[in-house]
Amino acid sequence: MLDIQHISKTFYPGTVNEKKAITDLSLHVEKGDFISIIGANGAGKSTLFNCIAGVFLTDSGTIMLDGEDITMVPEYIRSRKIGRIFQNPVLGTAPDMSIGENLALACGKGGWLSTVSKKEKLAFREKLASLDMCLEDRMDHPVGLLSGGQRQVIALIMSTYNPPSLLMLDEHTAALDPATSEKVLTLTQDIVAENQLTCLMITHNMQSALSLGNRTLMMDQGNIIYDVKGPEREKTTVSDLMTLFKERSGKALDNDRMLLEK
Amino acid sequence: MLLLLQTALELGLISSLTVLALFLSYSMLNVCDLSTDGCFTLGATVGAVVALSGHPYLAILAAMGAGILSGFITALLQTKMGISSLLSGIIVNTALYSVNIGIMGNASVLNMNKTETVFTKMKGLLAGSFLAGQYKLAVILLAVILVAVFLYFFLKTRLGLAIRATGNNPDMVRSSSINPAFTTIVGLCVANAFTGLSGCLMAQAQKSVNIDIGSGMVTVALASLLIGQSFFQKGRIGGKMIGVIIGSFLFRLVYTIALSFNMPAYLLKAISSVIVVIAISGPYLKQQLPNLIRKWRSGNAGRNPGKEEI
Numbered sequence: 001m002l003d004i005q006h007i008s009k010t011f012y013p014g015t016v017n018e019k020k021a022i023t024d025l026s027l028h029v030e031k032g033d034f035i036s037i038i039g040a041n042g043a044g045k046s047t048l049f050n051c052i053a054g055v056f057l058t059d060s061g062t063i064m065l066d067g068e069d070i071t072m073v074p075e076y077i078r079s080r081k082i083g084r085i086f087q088n089p090v091l092g093t094a095p096d097m098s099i100g101e102n103l104a105l106a107c108g109k110g111g112w113l114s115t116v117s118k119k120e121k122l123a124f125r126e127k128l129a130s131l132d133m134c135l136e137d138r139m140d141h142p143v144g145l146l147s148g149g150q151r152q153v154i155a156l157i158m159s160t161y162n163p164p165s166l167l168m169l170d171e172h173t174a175a176l177d178p179a180t181s182e183k184v185l186t187l188t189q190d191i192v193a194e195n196q197l198t199c200l201m202i203t204h205n206m207q208s209a210l211s212l213g214n215r216t217l218m219m220d221q222g223n224i225i226y227d228v229k230g231p232e233r234e235k236t237t238v239s240d241l242m243t244l245f246k247e248r249s250g251k252a253l254d255n256d257r258m259l260l261e262k
Numbered sequence: 263m264l265l266l267l268q269t270a271l272e273l274g275l276i277s278s279l280t281v282l283a284l285f286l287s288y289s290m291l292n293v294c295d296l297s298t299d300g301c302f303t304l305g306a307t308v309g310a311v312v313a314l315s316g317h318p319y320l321a322i323l324a325a326m327g328a329g330i331l332s333g334f335i336t337a338l339l340q341t342k343m344g345i346s347s348l349l350s351g352i353i354v355n356t357a358l359y360s361v362n363i364g365i366m367g368n369a370s371v372l373n374m375n376k377t378e379t380v381f382t383k384m385k386g387l388l389a390g391s392f393l394a395g396q397y398k399l400a401v402i403l404l405a406v407i408l409v410a411v412f413l414y415f416f417l418k419t420r421l422g423l424a425i426r427a428t429g430n431n432p433d434m435v436r437s438s439s440i441n442p443a444f445t446t447i448v449g450l451c452v453a454n455a456f457t458g459l460s461g462c463l464m465a466q467a468q469k470s471v472n473i474d475i476g477s478g479m480v481t482v483a484l485a486s487l488l489i490g491q492s493f494f495q496k497g498r499i500g501g502k503m504i505g506v507i508i509g510s511f512l513f514r515l516v517y518t519i520a521l522s523f524n525m526p527a528y529l530l531k532a533i534s535s536v537i538v539v540i541a542i543s544g545p546y547l548k549q550q551l552p553n554l555i556r557k558w559r560s561g562n563a564g565r566n567p568g569k570e571e572i
């Protein structure tokens with residue numbers, strides 16, 4: 001469903017700041033895959049997502065989504081099929097607009113000149129009520145007044161209300177406190193399972209990388225250095241991942257967060 | 263005094279159309295549209311020329327159409343041609359000066375003393391009724407109500423929400439299948455239609471156009487907008503819109519009163535500028551004040567005894 005062939009992305013080419021962020025990377029994702037992606041800071045994980053989402057064009061290679069070549073398609077058209085959540089909760093919602101207005105914007109089905117119907121409003125309420133976070137009574141509150149976790153939940157609802165072909169989560173729980181993070185992660189799992197979404201999830205938590213989803217990728221220096229699924233993945237432990245990383249990248253995983261959060 | 267109030271009300275309400283335009287472009291879309299002056303004059307000249315040719319109603323539509331065109335070009339420059347939004351406005355504003363002189367037939371003043379306009383039409387309509395004296399206000403009020411109601415419902419549509427989101431969080435808009443270029447273009451077209459209408463009515467109300475009719479309008483309107491918003495900070499869209507219309511009236515009222523106390527008329531623009539500066543930098547300075555005081559105190563402390571010893 002997502003097929004990436006030999007893409008590369010270099011920032012500031014030909015200058016002293018030249019940075020090869022993605023180097024000849026290929027990846028094939030099946031429909032219904034839930035893939036976790038790990039790797040040290042600067043490995044190119046977010047850049048990979050940005051290439052897929054079309055935030056910038058790749059320097060070379062092709063990207064196919066649902067059998068359609070999207071290599072040169074602009075971001076706003078790709079995002080009809082792609083939902084994204086970022087680490088920073090501020091990015092996913094419009095702070096001065098109310099919860100209801102944010103939802104209406106992302107989930108409303110009608111044409112440009114349509115307004116939100118009573119029925120839609122009711123559906124939003126029910127959706128929020130099902131989360132058990134008391135958000136349904138605050139439909140008229142500006143999203144900017146909500147906590148990071150609440151905003152992330154709203155962003156999650158917004159990008160999955162009309163199920164996308166592909167959902168990309170970029171460390172979307174990393175900025176939240178552990179309890180909230182847990183809650184958002186559970187909600188993510190539920191939504192992905194319920195809608196049978198194809199999902200790519202970047203995480204710094206090695207444990208959830210292995211326990212969530214059906215396939216794990218490890219990235220380093222702009223490429224995929226380890227790709228595991230099926231029975232082999234079931235046997236893999238966090239310390240296996242650490243050892244593997246050391247072997248294949250020639251350095252220890254520099255990220256203390258990863259060591260601590262087992 | 264009553265006359266004063268009336269003038270302020272008329273002028274304030276006519277400018278409030280421009281203020282509503284800035285409410286859309288500046289407050290909602292977060293674009294400071296510096297083509298406002300030129301576009302206001304454009305509405306005035308186009309409206310005047312069409313009215314002079316004997317089409318008082320068409321004049322209104324033509325002025326708004328011209329505004330849309332001008333807004334479209336400003337938006338195109340900043341969304342498709344890599345020019346910053348401020349510079350786009352300035353460029354269009356400059357070009358509009360030539361355009362406006364051209365529209366007036368290489369003149370810088372047009373007279374509409376005997377021309378049929380929406381105001382004279384309304385005057386005829388109301389003749390003999392108890393409202394006869396208020397024909398100007400009737401036209402202006404009608405225009406403001408129509409524009410405000412339109413804008414209110416427009417901002418509730420999906421397109422309106424998308425425009426607000428574009429100003430509020432462009433990152434989110436890009437990642438949610440809305441083309442920010444599209445929303446910016448639509449937003450500026452609609453806003454400039456209001457500005458054009460505002461200019462058209464201003465010219466027809468005072469029965470003449472000159473090339474300077476719109477100069478400084480963006481600052482005057484911004485001042486009104488900020489005054490209005492400071493009164494209705496919280497509220498919802500509807501309340502805020504009424505707030506900025508009232509702001510526009512209040513601004514004119516204070517100004518007209520000042521005039522009656524022999525303040526020279528040429529001070530209008532300087533006063534608008536000062537109001538805009540206070541309204542925008544006031545909150546900023548207030549926030550900085552504690553730090554400034556601390557700095558000043560510690561500066562003083564540093565100059566106290568012990569300095570020579572070091």
Ligand SMILES: Nc1ncnc2c1ncn2[C@@H]1O[C@H](COP(=O)(O)OP(=O)(O)O)[C@@H](O)[C@H]1O
Nearest residue numbers: 011019021039040041042043044045046047048
């Ligand atoms: N927009 C950008 N402009 C310039 N350099 C960038 C940009 N995005 C990422 N990079 C660089 O590309 C490399 C990979 O970054 P990133 O994909 O964000 O890593 P990760 O998400 O794996 O931590 C880093 O060296 C980063 O500095």
Ligand SMILES: [Mg+2]
Nearest residue numbers: 045046047170
């Ligand atoms: Mg990253």
